[in-house]
Amino acid sequence: MARTDEQLAAHLKEIEGKRDDEAAQSFDFAARTVYRVFNNEDWEHGGRFYGAWWISCPSELRPYILINGKRTVEVDYSGLHAAMLYAQDGQPIPDDPYERCLTRKDNKAERKLVKLTFNALLNADSVDRIGEIEDYSPEITGRSWDDFKWYIVSKYPEFRQHFGSGVGLLLQRKDSDLAEKVMLRFAAMRYACLPVHDSFIVHHGLQDELDRIMREVFEAEFEVSGKVGVDIGIGEVVEGAGLPVEPNPDQLLNPVGYEARLQAFRDKRGKAEDTHILPL
The missing domain is CATH 1.20.5 (Single alpha-helices involved in coiled-coils or other helix-helix interfaces)
Structure with a gap:
């Protein structure tokens, strides 16, 4: 992380009270190795990578991660679990599987709630008993939680049999296997590749290489090309956060x-x- 104490304090204040998906632990920059976590005493359930500090880093701060002093880029699989289900069923993968649920195009806050609810429906063993997701906002969706989750179900008739089936843990095993393959490809080239579940952080000069490898790994597994999204990191000059670094x-x-x-x-x-x- 390339931040002054003042800049880091300002960003932590900005995200105070928020709970990013994996921001459940404080930073331990010595934690630089990962391990896989499986669920339900079943090697086919889960298997995602945990343990490294950047996995627990809130998304607002990840763009400031540097590798060898150089800015990074984070590339993720777009709508990965939905893409997997489409691929398994032999159906074409939409550019954005969640777009059909948005009341206003490019509404990032609403899209995040759609994505979280979609994945929660896949992970749950019952649609009726699924609890409200964290940070759910009826002001954003215009619906109560119960209405919203059934609205999501209604928008995906092709996946109705998967909602409330617990298939999400099986998909996590598949996406963690993809992550392992991507990391091993970069390890063979002796380049750092930091996993964050379905996304990866690399030196910005390796963006095209990461894009290509992610697509190749997905296609090898599902015999169809996956789609990826890109989030460019902040440059090496980190003063741009609004708090200039002055002697x-x-x-x-x-x-x-x-x-x-x-x-x-x-x-x-x-x-x-x-x-x-x-x-x-």
């Missing part, structure tokens, strides 16, 4: 936080080395 002589002479601890460590180490100098 402050007082902060340099009287550091605080990490810089203060680092300076104290260096001073202590220097004194210790001085006490161990032997006379000639």
Whole structure:
């Protein structure tokens, strides 16, 4: 992460009270390995990758992730679980599987609720008993939760048998297998590829390569080309967040936080080395 303390504090304040999908734990930048989590004591259920700090990083902050000091790009499979179901049934995959549910095109807030509800319907074992998704807003959808979930069901007659069937965990096994294949392709090239379930973060210069590999992996699995979406990261010059980075002589002479601890460590180490100098 390339952010000053002030910029990071400002962004954390912006997202305070929000709960991103995986932002359930604080950052531990030493957590740089991933492991797979399966469900229901069944190797065919789940299998997604967890453990690394960037997976828990809220989406608002991920564009500021740098790799080797260079900006990154995040590429994701568009409507992945819907695309998988279409592919399995031999049906054409729409450019945006969720668009049919939107009351206003390009309404990102409404699309997010459609996507979350769609996936919750696939994960649940009963449509009737499914609880309201987190951050659901009737002001955005114009419907109560019960009306909205049945509205989503009605918009996908081709998937009616999948809603309330728990098929979502089977699809998670498939999407995590796709993620593994994408990461292994990049590992073979000795390039970093950071997984965030159905999306991947790489050096911005590798965007086309990532796009190609994701499509190839999807096509090899489902014999049809998958569609991907792209989110370009913030550039290496990170001042663009509205809080310019300017030299402050007082902060340099009287550091605080990490810089203060680092300076104290260096001073202590220097004194210790001085006490161990032997006379000639």
